[in-house]
Amino acid sequence: MTTGPAFAEIGIVGGGAYGAALALAAARAGRGVRLWARDGATVAAIQRDREAPRLPGIALPEAIRATDNLSDLAACDALIVAVPTQHLREACVAMAAVLPRGAPVVSAAKGIERATGLFATDIIARAWTGVATAILSGPSFAEDIGRGLPTAVTLAAADAALARGLAESLNSSAFRIYHASDVRGVEIGGAAKNVLAIAAGIAIGLGFGESARAALVARGFAELRRFGEAHGAEPETLMGLSGLGDVVLSCASPQSRNFAYGLALGQGRTPAEASGGRLAEGAFTAPILAEMARAKGVDMPIAAAVAAIIAGQTGVRDAVAALLARPIRAEI
Structure with missing residues (x-):
């Protein structure tokens, strides 16, 4: 594989806010961009x-060509x-x-396939061999990328x-991109942080305050690291942008769909x-993440x-009471 900026034409599959934001990032990097959206109205x-309907107020340059025909991406280098x-x-x-x-296929998804327990690159490899x-x-956040705000x-x-x-x-x-070879570590960070963001939202929705949020994020990140290590992730990856960095962002702002979802749960919904009709990836990830954790001990x-709350097996206050009643132990 040739090193350096060898990918002149980038195809983006997905016309939502994040797809449009990545199309903008690629265009700003000097690439030609073909943006595919399933919905013909979005393309029109x-x-x-x-301007992308899901990313309003941000102009899309002419370098971004929209289409609803996947065949139009045939000439793309990535x-x-x-x-x-x-x-x-399905995609x-x-x-x-x-x-x-x-062309190589890059996933921007953050989650675990609920039916199979597969991470993104494994899903791609199974669905599109070779x-x-x-x-x-x-x-x-899509809006930050779209507005050209510093992002790594x-x-x-x-x-x-x-x-x-x-x-x-x-x-x-x-739009600064660091490269790595620890695929699994990057995938685990992106998936698990969504579940932690729901938990952080619940804590704030219940009115527990910032001290409780900080404690929850720290203990949740300890869980993420244990899970990552059990699945072969490198500790340095989990402490990096795709692990700790994403946890900090997603657990701190209602701009995160997962945090907003947890906030609504904590407020009694x-x-x-x-x-609210918006996708919270962590709601799908939580049950399979918990199941995979149990399988590995x-x-x-x-x-x-979080998984129990989403499944309706317990209420938010009962779940918190159970967490607070856990035996005192050494912090590890």
Whole structure:
């Protein structure tokens, strides 16, 4: 694999806010961009207004060409799939049917497939055999990327040269990309932080204050590290942008869908009411994360509590009371 900025044409699969933001980042890095959206109305709006409906108020340059035909991405040198984890398999099957296999596929999804326990790169590999895969993750809100505010993320691939080449091709002055080879560590950080963000939102929704949030984030991050180590993640990765960095961002702001979902739960709304029609990836991740932790003998009481709340097995106050009643132990 050639190193350096060798990827001149980038295909973005997903016309939501994050897909549009990544399209902007690629365009600012000097790449040609083809942005695919399932919804023809979204494509028409972009072509007419030069603005993505899910990312309003931010102009899209002419370098970004929108389409609802996946075949239009055939000439792209790399593909970035910006769809929710639970829809990633469907997207990859559709791409595999019409696109050549040569371009690497980068997932921007943060989660675990609920039905299988697979992480993003594994989903891609199963759905589209033979393609090179990578993962892009880190503390990044779509609006911040779209507005060109300073943001730093991690791009990981098992092929170190591929990771470096993609990072160099997408990097710009406001969108800094670090490259890595610890794919699993990056994926675990992105998935588990969503569950912790729900827990942090619940704490604030209950009115527990900032001290409680800080304690929950610290103890939740300890859970994330235990889970990561049990699945072969490198400790340095978990302490980096795609681990600790993303936890800090997602647990601190209602701009995070997962935090907002937890906030609504803490304020007394049911799981169905809390979603408000918006996807909170952590709601799908929590049950499979807790199940995978149990299978490995990893103690993750906060993740398990979130999973139980979402399943309707316990109320938020009962879950908190159970956590506070756990035996006193050494902090490790």
